[in-house]
């Protein structure tokens with residue numbers, strides 16, 4: 001039986017701007033996405049029976065069809081029925097390190113790893129852009145998770161333009177284990193509260209003039225961490241922070257640490273992150289937050305930016 005082990009990194013949003021509604025019901029977005037070192041480990045194994053099986057060490061993660069990794073395998077079965085009948089079924093083992101429902105694209109990166117893993121198992125030889133295209137049919141964050149690094153994501157988040165890579169920026173991540181924010185709720189609430197400011201004119205020129213991510217892009221191109229930290233932005237904070245005072249408090253606590261260059265919520269939350277200049281400073285921030293909030297429900301991680309998406313280990 002053949003098998004592969006893959007590393008599936010999480011992402012943070014350095015920038016998230018909601019531009020308007022789309023005819024397909026999604027939102028038109030302008031995001032800057034960044035891969036981080038915090039990653040799940042995914043194993044894909046060939047099975048002698050024609051079935052898909054998912055195992056996960058995290059009790060909150062489903063192992064049925066509602067798991068995005070399962071759906072990625074199912075997509076491959078439907079797209080490549082001949083390879084499925086030649087090579088048989090797939091067993092997927094997920095070792096979860098990325099917090100669940102955290103705004104860190106945990107499910108999306110697992111799904112991206114499954115696409116890459118099955119491509120290898122079935123010797124399909126798909127290109128990165130073919131894998132990204134397949135991923136986009138399952139979820140908007142999946143194409144970025146395949147490619148990784150630093151990228152501007154537009155459309156509903158699936159149209160990617162890579163940016164120069166940002167390596168070794170240290171990050172503290174903070175998330176209450178028991179707190180989950182539904183991405184669908186966050187976007188729906190944003191639309192209800194702020195939808196009147198959406199762009200009505202659908203033209204590309206009007207869209208381009210509405211996006212304010214240019215200064216962040218400049219900071220990234222200059223690899224200026226202080227500037228990047230100052231330009232962090234996330235429209236969804238406007239709905240999530242008032243609804244979740246614990247997240248607001250955590251964000252304020254992080255922002256007040258001397259070593260923190262900037263802080264922001266990632267995606268639809270509830271994870272908040274802080275950028276620091278060095279690993280030592282990130283460790284100091286982690287200790288200080290732990291002292292201030294000894295509650296074991298609070299998970300804290302020190303991680304760093306990384307330049308890659310899905311990696312094949314063996």
Ligand code: ATP
Pocket residue numbers: 060061062066067068069094099100101102103104105106107108110111141183267268269
């Ligand atoms: P995003 O940042 O893309 O919005 P997220 O990090 O907020 O994603 P996930 O960790 O992907 O959220 O989990 C969202 C929900 O999806 C969870 O409630 C979980 O039950 C379900 N889920 C399905 N597949 C997975 C998976 N492989 N890993 C984690 N959660 C999964």
